[in-house]
Amino acid sequence: MNAIFRGDLARFDELLQQTADYSADFLRRMNELPVSMDVPAFAEAHLPEKGMGGTAALELFDNRFGAFLTASAGPRYFGFVTGGVTPAALAGDWLASAIDMNAADKSSLAFSLEKETLQLLRQLFSLPEAFEGVFVSGATMSNFTGLAAARQWLGLQQGINVAEQGTSALQNVKVLAATPHSSVVKALSMLGMGRNSLVTLPTLPGREAVDVKALEQWIADNPGTPFIYVAAAGTVNTVDFDDIAAIAALKNKHPFWLHVDAAFGGFAAVSPRFRHFLNGWELADSITIDAHKWLNVPYDCAMMFSRHSHLQLEVFQNAGAAYLGDPAQNFNFINYAPENSRRLRALPAWFTLRAYGAEGYRDVVEQNVMQAQRLGEALERSGYFRLLAPVKMCVVCFTLNTEESKLPGHLQVFLQTLVKRGVVYVTPTVYGGVPGMRAALVNWRTTDKDTEMAIRELESAAASVAGMSAILTNN
Numbered sequence: 299m300n301a302i303f304r305g306d307l308a309r310f311d312e313l314l315q316q317t318a319d320y321s322a323d324f325l326r327r328m329n330e331l332p333v334s335m336d337v338p339a340f341a342e343a344h345l346p347e348k349g350m351g352g353t354a355a356l357e358l359f360d361n362r363f364g365a366f367l368t369a370s371a372g373p374r375y376f377g378f379v380t381g382g383v384t385p386a387a388l389a390g391d392w393l394a395s396a397i398d399m400n401a402a403d404k405s406s407l408a409f410s411l412e413k414e415t416l417q418l419l420r421q422l423f424s425l426p427e428a429f430e431g432v433f434v435s436g437a438t439m440s441n442f443t444g445l446a447a448a449r450q451w452l453g454l455q456q457g458i459n460v461a462e463q464g465t466s467a468l469q470n471v472k473v474l475a476a477t478p479h480s481s482v483v484k485a486l487s488m489l490g491m492g493r494n495s496l497v498t499l500p501t502l503p504g505r506e507a508v509d510v511k512a513l514e515q516w517i518a519d520n521p522g523t524p525f526i527y528v529a530a531a532g533t534v535n536t537v538d539f540d541d542i543a544a545i546a547a548l549k550n551k552h553p554f555w556l557h558v559d560a561a562f563g564g565f566a567a568v569s570p571r572f573r574h575f576l577n578g579w580e581l582a583d584s585i586t587i588d589a590h591k592w593l594n595v596p597y598d599c600a601m602m603f604s605r606h607s608h609l610q611l612e613v614f615q616n617a618g619a620a621y622l623g624d625p626a627q628n629f630n631f632i633n634y635a636p637e638n639s640r641r642l643r644a645l646p647a648w649f650t651l652r653a654y655g656a657e658g659y660r661d662v663v664e665q666n667v668m669q670a671q672r673l674g675e676a677l678e679r680s681g682y683f684r685l686l687a688p689v690k691m692c693v694v695c696f697t698l699n700t701e702e703s704k705l706p707g708h709l710q711v712f713l714q715t716l717v718k719r720g721v722v723y724v725t726p727t728v729y730g731g732v733p734g735m736r737a738a739l740v741n742w743r744t745t746d747k748d749t750e751m752a753i754r755e756l757e758s759a760a761a762s763v764a765g766m767s768a769i770l771t772n773n
């Protein structure tokens with residue numbers, strides 16, 4: 299064994315302790331750390347001929363990058379849809395790396411642990427047992443996996459086995475949606491169905507949810523044409539939900555595959571107050587739910603639930619590899635999802651579900667929604683802002699209350715100011731043609747105090763934008 303490996307093996311405990319201490323120090327400072335920062339470009343790195351050992355690498359990491367660690371998992375990072383990491387999820391994640399089981403290896407505990415975790419998740423979301431789940435790296439891959447099964451189904455409607463014959467054999471691929479997430483469109487490209495296969499249906503007035511009448515009309519205009527419908531269950535700007543029950547009811551008259559993108563909106567199912575947003579999702583063919591968002595496990599983790607795992611098997615099986623066994627006889631997750639070798643991604647989810655239970659997640663969801671509502675009300679009251687949409691769940695979509703011609707300029711300065719100050723982070727967006735921003739609250743750490751701090755910070759940043767205060771006084 300190389301001498302430096304030997305040294306690290308002898309001091310393994312010490313390195314783990316140092317890393318735990320370093321992590322604990324970071325986590326203790328989570329509330330004070332800036333949530334965002336302009337990170338400089340670093341000098342070019344050179345691979346050393348002779349290594350320095352783990353402890354020195356940790357020191358080098360701290361010297362080189364320590365000052366730039368930001369609290370993107372912290373309580374006032376409202377960008378994108380970003381969860382934090384619960385204590386138990388972190389413990390599970392560390393263990394997953396320490397154990398380093400390949401979840402593809404059925405001779406290990408990994409398989410049973412994944413199965414058990416998927417059972418717990420199905421119960422968390424009250425999904426029927428007919429749904430089989432798989433773990434993937436994120437909602438993008440989950441949408442990809444669900445749409446791959448949908449593509450297989452679409453082919454079979456035309457007498458084509460796409461997994462064998464390829465997408466070129468497919469004709470007239472139509473994927474309908476009203477407000478699909480960009481990752482759905484990306485998946486269409488990756489799956490060879492093409493971005494142009496997307497038919498964008500109109501939404502209800504002032505909403506991001508589909509106008510179901512338009513879907514009915516499309517069906518009437520295209521009698522008997524099998525298609526894929528991707529339902530939005532929580533859009534990123536306004537957390538709007540398609541009327542999934544009404545859409546699912548159309549399946550009785552017309553063949554289509556219903557995929558539900560519930561990346562974070564799926565967590566409406568954990569609270570009786572919001573469950574109705576998902577009415578009918580139990581009739582879907584496939585469902586996407588992210589774990590690294592509202593479940594608050596570390597990146598990267600998501601699930602895809604489907605009623606048609608046999609179609610996944612047709613797409614993803616490792617055929618003809620003797621050492622993997624017959625995919626049809628010997629169930630293994632590697633034949634149902636894109637990846638083969640995989641980390642034990644289920645373990646952080648298992649830990650956090652066992653540690654906090656259904657009640658814990660109900661509380662996180664209900665508190666985050668209440669905080670988002672309070673944030674929305676306060677922003678509108680302040681006079682500096684106006685809401686671009688009512689606050690439906692955990693996202694506040696808003697903009698500066700300046701005159702239209704000055705809005706893009708003011709918004710840019712405002713967002714730059716926020717990043718520099720690092721107290722609260724939001725992401726820019728455009729909603730209904732109006733430039734604005736969105737704050738997504740899906741972190742277990744966020745308290746009412748954080749929400750109040752965020753309100754003060756947003757008002758104070760708005761007041762500092764040149765011209766804003768003048769406009770307010772003129773009003």
Ligand SMILES: *Cc1c(COP(=O)(O)O)cnc(C)c1O
Nearest residue numbers: 436437438439479481559561588
């Ligand atoms: C976040 C999100 C995705 C993509 O998820 P990743 O985890 O970033 O791959 C897809 N759909 C919706 C609705 C999302 O919010």
